[in-house]
Amino acid sequence: MRGLVAGLLAFGIYLVVQATLFHFVKVSRRALVLVGLWIAGLLVYVLVYAALPEDQTVWPAPLAAPSDMVTFFNGGLLYFFMFMGYAQFFYIAESSVGVRTMIELASELERGLTLEELTKRYRYDWMLQRRLRRLIHAGYLVEENGWFRTTVRGRVAATFLAWCKRLLCLGPGG
Amino acid sequence: MLKGLVLALGGFVLFLIVHVLLFRWRLPHRRFMSMVRITGMIGAALIAVHRITPTDLGVLPQTYTMAGWAVDLLNSLIVFGFLFIGYCMFYFLVDRGFSGRIMIEIEASSDRRLRQQDIAARYSIETVLRRRLGEMLEIGRIVEEHGRYRNTAKGRSAAAMFAFVKGFLKLGEGG
Numbered sequence: 234m235r236g237l238v239a240g241l242l243a244f245g246i247y248l249v250v251q252a253t254l255f256h257f258v259k260v261s262r263r264a265l266v267l268v269g270l271w272i273a274g275l276l277v278y279v280l281v282y283a284a285l286p287e288d289q290t291v292w293p294a295p296l297a298a299p300s301d302m303v304t305f306f307n308g309g310l311l312y313f314f315m316f317m318g319y320a321q322f323f324y325i326a327e328s329s330v331g332v333r334t335m336i337e338l339a340s341e342l343e344r345g346l347t348l349e350e351l352t353k354r355y356r357y358d359w360m361l362q363r364r365l366r367r368l369i370h371a372g373y374l375v376e377e378n379g380w381f382r383t384t385v386r387g388r389v390a391a392t393f394l395a396w397c398k399r400l401l402c403l404g405p406g407g
Numbered sequence: 408m409l410k411g412l413v414l415a416l417g418g419f420v421l422f423l424i425v426h427v428l429l430f431r432w433r434l435p436h437r438r439f440m441s442m443v444r445i446t447g448m449i450g451a452a453l454i455a456v457h458r459i460t461p462t463d464l465g466v467l468p469q470t471y472t473m474a475g476w477a478v479d480l481l482n483s484l485i486v487f488g489f490l491f492i493g494y495c496m497f498y499f500l501v502d503r504g505f506s507g508r509i510m511i512e513i514e515a516s517s518d519r520r521l522r523q524q525d526i527a528a529r530y531s532i533e534t535v536l537r538r539r540l541g542e543m544l545e546i547g548r549i550v551e552e553h554g555r556y557r558n559t560a561k562g563r564s565a566a567a568m569f570a571f572v573k574g575f576l577k578l579g580e581g582g
Binding site: 234236237252255256259260288292293294295296297298299301302303304307310311314315317318320321323325326327328329330331332333334335336338339341342343344345346347348351352355357358360361362364365367368373374377379380381382383387388390391392394395397398400401402403405 | 408409412427430431434470471473474475476477478479481482485486489490492493495496498500501502504505506507508509510511513514519520521522523526527531532533535536537539540542543548549552554555556557558562563565566567569570572573575576577578579580581
């Protein structure tokens with residue numbers, strides 16, 4: 234339990250710090266801050282793990298594990314998984330078109346909205362521009378005189394994604 | 408702890424095999440729900456396998472298999488659950504990722520380059536919204552009546568929760 238509890242506590246501290254920071258400071262490079270804080274949280278994990286007592290002294294036998302390398306790395310793995318899960322939630326909240334649609338529909342609770350009315354509420358140019366900028370920044374695309382091309386990294390990613398889509402028969406998607 | 412980790416990894420590999428075979432054989436109508444069902448079934452099997460197999464699975468080093476059965480099982484289920492959540496992240500990126508679609512469209516174009524208006528023409532906002540609305544109708548977040556879309560109670564709760572998160576974390580309008 235020592236590793237699991239340490240992983241859980243370290244993630245709890247990460248979550249509080251991240252939410253507080255994003256609430257009070259205007260963060261422009263969100264991904265960098267999210268990952269940076271997570272890396273800093275690894276030190277918190279190590280400290281919390283070291284501060285917790287041996288399982289045998291506090292937990293009943295079925296819940297006790299020796300404080301070995303596996304227990305330590307297992308707690309770190311939990312901390313990593315929780316961050317990944319949270320990152321997924323964060324980006325759904327931040328970028329999901331579906332979430333935005335529900336929020337737009339919530340403003341017209343009784344009457345609802347037609348597809349045409351919904352479309353007018355989106356700034357598609359801005360949405361596309363935001364994605365293109367991110368892809369350029371991450372090294373997947375380059376822009377030359379208004380034309381966008383994939384880099385080697387972008388080509389590999391596009392080929393891999395297209396292969397996965399074909400493998401799972403998912404259609405063009407997006 | 409090692410036994411639980413090995414079983415969780417094995418369970419996840421089994422999930423991947425079943426998931427790929429199922430999607431290739433007959434694409435389910437409710438794709439995500441089918442993935443959740445497969446995970447649930449394998450998760451139940453994982454509990455049974457954990458309880459009936461020896462602590463070292465016959466091959467693992469004794470040194471790392473001395474944890475209590477309950478913490479090992481709990482850990483196994485947590486790791487298996489998180490592997491599934493991690494895979495979902497990847498799956499949604501492949502299935503719905505807007506940025507992935509942009510790169511694929513650019514690669515598929517004749518000169519392997521597109522302008523922003525070309526991308527918008529190939530993948531319009533109507534297409535994007537139509538797809539999202541279809542998915543949300545399927546999972547019961549919205550209803551459609553005479554061409555008008557409205558949130559259900561489930562959709563209203565989700566909208567309120569996400570609006571709060573967006574507001575609290577200052578994430579902007581997004582979408």
